[in-house]
Amino acid sequence: MGVEMGRERIPGFELEGRDExxxxxxxxxxxxxxxxxxxGHFRLIVKxxxxxxxxxxxxxxxxxxxxxxxxxxxxxxxxxxxLERPMIADSCGILYPYVLAxxxxxxxxxxxxxxxxxxxxAEINRCIFELYWLGIYGIFLGHSTMFMWPMAxxxxxxxxxxxxxxxxxxxxxxxxGGVRNDLPDAFPEKAKRHxxxxxxxxxxxxxxxxxxxxxxxxxxxxxxxxxEDAINLGATGPVxxxxxxxxxxxxxxxxxxxxxxxxxxxxxxxxxxxxxxYVPWLEMYESVEIALQxxxxxxxxxxxxxxxxxxxxxxxxxxxxxxxxxxxxxYYLVSDGNPKPYRVKLSVPSFREIxxxxxxxxxxxxxxxxxxxxxxxxxxxxxxx
Amino acid sequence: MSQQGQADTxxxxxxxxxxxxxxxxxxxxxKVAYVKPRRIRFNVSKDHIIDxxxxxxxxxxxxxxxxxxxxxxxxxxxxxxxxxxxxxxNERYRSFVLAFAVQLDRDxxxxxxxxxxxxxxxxxxxxxxxxLGVIFEGHPRLERLLLPEDWADIPPLRKDFHIKGRxx
Amino acid sequence: xxxxxxxPKRESKVADVERPANFNVLVGKLSEVLVRAxxxxxxxxxxxxxxxSLWPVHLETAxxxxxxxxxxxxxxxxxxxxxxxxxxxxxxxxxxxxQGTVTRKMAPRVRMIYxxxxxxxxxxxxxxxxxxxxxxxxSYNVLPGIDGVIPVDVxxxxxxxxxxxxxxxxxxxxxxxxxxxFR
Numbered sequence: 262m263g264v265e266m267g268r269e270r271i272p273g274f275e276l277e278g279r280d281e282x283x284x285x286x287x288x289x290x291x292x293x294x295x296x297x298x299x300x301g302h303f304r305l306i307v308k309x310x311x312x313x314x315x316x317x318x319x320x321x322x323x324x325x326x327x328x329x330x331x332x333x334x335x336x337x338x339x340x341x342x343x344l345e346r347p348m349i350a351d352s353c354g355i356l357y358p359y360v361l362a363x364x365x366x367x368x369x370x371x372x373x374x375x376x377x378x379x380x381x382x383a384e385i386n387r388c389i390f391e392l393y394w395l396g397i398y399g400i401f402l403g404h405s406t407m408f409m410w411p412m413a414x415x416x417x418x419x420x421x422x423x424x425x426x427x428x429x430x431x432x433x434x435x436x437x438g439g440v441r442n443d444l445p446d447a448f449p450e451k452a453k454r455h456x457x458x459x460x461x462x463x464x465x466x467x468x469x470x471x472x473x474x475x476x477x478x479x480x481x482x483x484x485x486x487x488x489e490d491a492i493n494l495g496a497t498g499p500v501x502x503x504x505x506x507x508x509x510x511x512x513x514x515x516x517x518x519x520x521x522x523x524x525x526x527x528x529x530x531x532x533x534x535x536x537x538x539y540v541p542w543l544e545m546y547e548s549v550e551i552a553l554q555x556x557x558x559x560x561x562x563x564x565x566x567x568x569x570x571x572x573x574x575x576x577x578x579x580x581x582x583x584x585x586x587x588x589x590x591x592y593y594l595v596s597d598g599n600p601k602p603y604r605v606k607l608s609v610p611s612f613r614e615i616x617x618x619x620x621x622x623x624x625x626x627x628x629x630x631x632x633x634x635x636x637x638x639x640x641x642x643x644x645x646x
Numbered sequence: 647m648s649q650q651g652q653a654d655t656x657x658x659x660x661x662x663x664x665x666x667x668x669x670x671x672x673x674x675x676x677k678v679a680y681v682k683p684r685r686i687r688f689n690v691s692k693d694h695i696i697d698x699x700x701x702x703x704x705x706x707x708x709x710x711x712x713x714x715x716x717x718x719x720x721x722x723x724x725x726x727x728x729x730x731x732x733x734x735x736n737e738r739y740r741s742f743v744l745a746f747a748v749q750l751d752r753d754x755x756x757x758x759x760x761x762x763x764x765x766x767x768x769x770x771x772x773x774x775x776x777x778l779g780v781i782f783e784g785h786p787r788l789e790r791l792l793l794p795e796d797w798a799d800i801p802p803l804r805k806d807f808h809i810k811g812r813x814x
Numbered sequence: 815x816x817x818x819x820x821x822p823k824r825e826s827k828v829a830d831v832e833r834p835a836n837f838n839v840l841v842g843k844l845s846e847v848l849v850r851a852x853x854x855x856x857x858x859x860x861x862x863x864x865x866x867s868l869w870p871v872h873l874e875t876a877x878x879x880x881x882x883x884x885x886x887x888x889x890x891x892x893x894x895x896x897x898x899x900x901x902x903x904x905x906x907x908x909x910x911x912x913q914g915t916v917t918r919k920m921a922p923r924v925r926m927i928y929x930x931x932x933x934x935x936x937x938x939x940x941x942x943x944x945x946x947x948x949x950x951x952x953s954y955n956v957l958p959g960i961d962g963v964i965p966v967d968v969x970x971x972x973x974x975x976x977x978x979x980x981x982x983x984x985x986x987x988x989x990x991x992x993x994x995x996f997r
Contacts, residue, residue: 295873295920296904296927302874302920322792323920324876327809327953329777330802334812334952343949349877349974393880396887412887429976430880492734495711495766501734508710508734514684514741580685580730580743582712591743593715593730604803608713608730608770615769642877645792793955794919802954809952 288315293630295323303641305634309627317622319615325645332605336571337363340602342433347609348643349430351390353382354585355609355643356435361516361581362594363437366574366602369566375439376517377559381452382425382434383583384548384555388459389418390586391541394638398538399470401631402479407470414462417455424448437572439565449556460549463542471539480535484621484633487532496617497610498588499544499638502528503536510584522554534629537636541586571600587611587638611644660738661686664706671701679747687728687745692757695748699729699763707736708744714770716778718805723752725778729760729767750780759785777803857995864908864934865991866896868984871907873927876914878941878974885977892977897984909936909987910964914974915943915950916957928964936991938983939966942973949973 294304304320328347332340344359345352357379364371392411399407419429425444426432434441470476486496491504501508509526511519527543529536574596582591588610595604614637621633661681668676668688675694679687690698702708710732717726728747733739748757759782761768771782772791779801782788790797800807874882885892897909904927916924928935939960942948947958960966967990970983 295923296871301879302876322790322794323917323923324915325792325917325919325955326876326915326950327802327955330807330809331950331953334809346877346949350880393883397883409888412884413889416884416887416889430974492709493711493765495764506734508740580745582743589712589732591712591730593713593728595717604715604717606713606715608715612769612773613712613766616766620765794917799954807954809954812952 291627294320301639301641303639303644305622305630307622307627307630312627314622314625314627314630317619319619321612321615321641321644323645324642328646329605329607332602334601336600337367337437337574337602338568338572340605341436342431344607345431345433346642347607347646348390348585348587348640350393350640351386351586352430352432353379353386353435354390354583354587355590356433357383357516357583357585358581358590358592359594359605360435360437361583362579362592363572363574365579365581366577366594366596367437367568367572368575369438369568369572371439371517372563372566373518373560374443374562375564377555378425378440378444378564379435379517380519380522380555381552381559382422382432382440384552385418385421385452386432387548387586388545389415389422391545392418394541394586394635395466395470395538398635401635402476404470404473404476407476410466410469414459417459421448421452421455424451436565438568439563441565443564449559452556453553456549456552460546463545463549466542471535471542477535479629479632480538480636481533483534483629484625484636485531485533486617486621490620491532491617494617494620495613496588497613498584498586499540500537500614500617500636501588502526503540504532505530510582510589514582516581516583518555518558519551521558522551524551534632534636537638541638573598573600574602582608585610587640587643588613607646609643609646610638611640612646614639615644658683661742664739664742664744667706668698668701671705672698676746679745684741685743685745687747689747689749692748692750695746696758696760696763698746699731699760702731702744702746703763706733706744707739708733708742709764710734711764711766711770712743714767714774716774716780716803718752718778718803720752720805725750725752725755725780727755727757727774727780731764755780756783757781758783761785777801779804853995861991861994865988868897868909868936868987869907870897870909870911871904871927871931873904873910873924874913875916875920875924876941876943878914878944881974881977881980882911882913882940885980890977890981892981892984895981895984895988897988904931907931908934909938911938911940912944912960912964912966914941915948916960916963917955918957919955921957921963924960925963936967936987937964938968938970938987940970940975940980940983942971945969945971 289309291307295302302323306318306320307314308316345356348355392415396408396411423429426434486504488505491501505528507526507528512526524547527540529540576598578595580593582589591608593606594602597603618637665678677689679689708731712730712732715728726747726749728745730743730745732743750757771785774780775788776791776793939945944960947956950956968983968987970979972979
């Protein structure tokens, strides 16, 4: 089948289902994004038959900044600031496995107090991300209150993170060998106050969002992902758990002090957009619980192991993974004995949701696209790195 | 710290079990690169990688693809393609990450795709294709993914690609 | 002044003005006077209208969009300054906030969107990456600043800028519009 000029916008992509006289049989190709209220800096090429999506081809890469190449030109400490930029709403979560991997490669011990502080900050960051995500989900579905409420509550948690690290969103707080600085004396008390307030506030979210018939009409039964597909397509985090797979790295392979804290893994069986939106809400409860427990148990002592200048890694490789807000985040770090890493590979949850998204959009209605797209917890900046 | 170390050595029994099962099935075709706590890596030739992937998915329960990473070694004239898979269904191996790697010739990096076994690796393989120039035979859509459409340089994650002004 | 124009010299005859050539000169000068007379109030009114109804186009380029979102949240609430309610249709927008890194893949799209927006249009470059490339100064896929692609009115530094800084940038843009001469 010949391809006319102008038809072929994407290399290797051609319009299917054309008759011999060149007329389309009702298959229309739409390009959604990168400037579109229903997509971030990301493009989806969808082929629609009437209102039904026949095929969806994600086209990421609009924010590809070459993080992995840049890592090879900087030493282990210099890599910290730019590695958290892909996901500044959850900047502790994205830095966590990198720090763990460097600690394994360079053989650095971590003080006990630092481990607790890391857990507290990671959980606060998880809530910060989930709230932002929930707000944008509300905007996508045309629910303005759902944008305003989480945005307002998010600022309280950002205040906590800012108090500890000094920055609103880009904390650069985790360093190999602990955390950058100790918590201020007033932090535990303020954190407890804000977290308890936030916990009470979460209950109201259910009343106004999740019990809302309009929200349910747009999400219940939309984009159902089966358990087998979720596993084989490599879905992670809330997407995987909403399909009934009990897989949480904090439980499966506890890092730092997660094995000493008491929490539950949230799962739902439905696997639709509503379940994917409901699981993060339940997880925020668990996050608050974890942070409160860690605040109670936190011992006193040093928070950072002193490192020599320019730490060198042993020859070898490390693969570390944590449960970030969007799912399993892993770093594959290869060292050749120099102060700079030989290769850093980020396996980010957003990138892993791309095939899931393409799978779910196939056969869905075009009007359900925003609901499915954003329930994926997809963050283009992180996916492109 | 000592408790953790103790637990790790206990765990290594299970790791050995995985290694034994794989070597019993494949023998000399699969080489064990390392066995660390909860991390195992096999090196395999490109002729047997699909068999190995099917075996660990169906028999051992490593059904959850995590990542595909390519590493360039210009000194050894090879490109390492490392698949990391985890397990969601097998309780015993749940905390494990299994890596299996293929060493490819740097001048002619061609290997079969693993998309029939793990559908989730489709986009990871596309990324490896454009970042390191590894060609996956039988891949459903081996095209540009992240780089701009008019990219005309060599694949950026090869070691002989230097960032401008940072040549060493 | 009008009087002077009508009769530059007292002693000249009225018949001079009635001559077609002289009459044309008179009309031309008269229109200039009229424009000068209404320029200030009218320009002020039009600038005032533009000033308080800046609509940014819904275009994100990188991670600064997070702080852009926070700025329209309840705590910072930029809408009280008459700006920032990100809007889908670029045909109705007159402000473009470049939220962070512009990559080589994104740059042609940004230019395309800018060209489609109606005049007058203003651009705010938000974040270090949009100004100079920022942290990604040596990346192979990042432009060293957006101002090689589109003209920028206000630069808002920071990585990412706090919402307060973004608000300040917006107010600076409003100051700039206030001083613009209407044509």
